[in-house]
Amino acid sequence: MGKVVLVTGASAGIGKATALELTRAGHIVYGAARRVHKMDDLRDAGGHALALDVRRPEDLERVIGTVIEEQGRIDVLVNNAGTVMHGAAEDIPLDQARDQFEVNVFAPARLTQLALPHMRARGSGTIVNVSSIGGEIALPLGCWYYATKHALEAYSDTLRMEVEPFGIDVVIIQPGIIRTGFEDHTARDLRAVSGTTAYGEMAEAMAVRAEAQLGENSQGSDPGVVAAAIRQAVEAGKPETRYAVGWMADRLLELNRTLPDRDFDRLVTITAT
Numbered sequence: 363m364g365k366v367v368l369v370t371g372a373s374a375g376i377g378k379a380t381a382l383e384l385t386r387a388g389h390i391v392y393g394a395a396r397r398v399h400k401m402d403d404l405r406d407a408g409g410h411a412l413a414l415d416v417r418r419p420e421d422l423e424r425v426i427g428t429v430i431e432e433q434g435r436i437d438v439l440v441n442n443a444g445t446v447m448h449g450a451a452e453d454i455p456l457d458q459a460r461d462q463f464e465v466n467v468f469a470p471a472r473l474t475q476l477a478l479p480h481m482r483a484r485g486s487g488t489i490v491n492v493s494s495i496g497g498e499i500a501l502p503l504g505c506w507y508y509a510t511k512h513a514l515e516a517y518s519d520t521l522r523m524e525v526e527p528f529g530i531d532v533v534i535i536q537p538g539i540i541r542t543g544f545e546d547h548t549a550r551d552l553r554a555v556s557g558t559t560a561y562g563e564m565a566e567a568m569a570v571r572a573e574a575q576l577g578e579n580s581q582g583s584d585p586g587v588v589a590a591a592i593r594q595a596v597e598a599g600k601p602e603t604r605y606a607v608g609w610m611a612d613r614l615l616e617l618n619r620t621l622p623d624r625d626f627d628r629l630v631t632i633t634a635t
Contacts (some may be wrong), residue, residue: 364389364434365596368425370416370473371443373400373539373590375542378490379589385409387593390433395443396427397542416443417461426476435484438596441470442492444510448548448572449555450565452503454564459506466510471517478525484549487530488601490592493517495611499520499618501630503552503561503568534604539575539582539613548572564631583608 366386371377372393375575378401381393393404394414401411410432412425429436445465474489482488496504497511509537512626515534548571556565574580588607595601606612618626 364390365437366390366435367438367440367596368392368394368429368436368473368477369440370394371492372404372415373397374412374586376415376537376585377442377472377538378404379585380442380592381409381591382407383586383593384596387597389438389596392425392429392488394611398554399588414443414551415471416465419472422469422472423476426473428532430480435487436477436480437484438488438490439473440490440492440592440596441473442490443469444492446507447502447555448507448550448551450503450504450559450561453556453559454506459509460508461534462506463513463612466507467513467517470514474521478530481520482525482528482531485529487525488520488527488533488596489518489525489530490535490573490595491531492537492588492592493518493537495538495606495614497536498629499626502564503556519603529603531595532603533601535588535595536604536606536611537583537588537616538606538608538614540585540588540608541580541582542585 367389368487369377369381369391372381373395381391381404385443386547387393391402391409392412393409394412396415398411398413405411405437412428416419432475445462447454447462470491493514494511518532518534524544548620549572552569554567557561591607606615
């Protein structure tokens with residue numbers, strides 16, 4: 363029998379690919395996102411589409427309640443919804459930094475709190491938190507995004523130890539560079555936030571690099587490779603704790619783990635400029 367799965371951020375990119383992958387594999391999938399009209403293909407495939415703004419606590423409670431009411435259980439929670447803002451640490455307004463934490467850390471944490479009692483009652487479940495290679499590494503002009511992903515990974519590591527006695531697994535997904543619309547506005551943000559400040563030269567170099575890496579000719583991986591890794595974790599008897607997947611994921615993580623800090627800083631800064 364298929365598992366009952368909730369996937370957030372399911373209207374585009376990794377979330378959409380994951381919801382469709384799991385639906386086609388025979389699971390009972392609820393995709394949740396603000397743009398419900400973007401999930402018609404999920405409905406056509408046999409899945410369910412729910413409206414969700416992860417910034418709204420009442421929405422978080424409603425979607426979990428809907429899944430439980432209609433299916434009687436929730437087996438898998440895929441926390442995928444996220445947001446990103448690029449610019450120098452000195453330049454990004456702190457209200458925008460707080461918003462990134464709200465979406466990338468606190469919303470997944472609240473959904474997890476809402477799902478866990480139902481998983482504990484059944485003695486099984488899987489929490490999949492979609493992080494990034496930015497959960498371990500950091501690059502210039504992305505401090506708050508990387509801070510949220512580092513926080514999500516630390517949260518996930520602690521959570522894994524706490525819920526393992528109840529038969530619940532916690533999995534971290536670390537995508538590399540993936541061809542989605544998630545970072546289409548990177549170059550624009552870099553120029554708008556830091557293009558005319560003391561960090562303007564670096565911001566312009568990073569913007570040019572982003573346009574090359576994330577544009578039509580991007581070497582990034584298709585989001586389907588991430589969806590396949592999530593399916594592997596969901597269907598595994600005992601999943602890995604981390605799955606690094608996609609273009610440059612393993613390479614950048616290995617460089618970060620082996621190079622001295624300043625050597626890694628120099629490498630990525632030189633690459634950026």
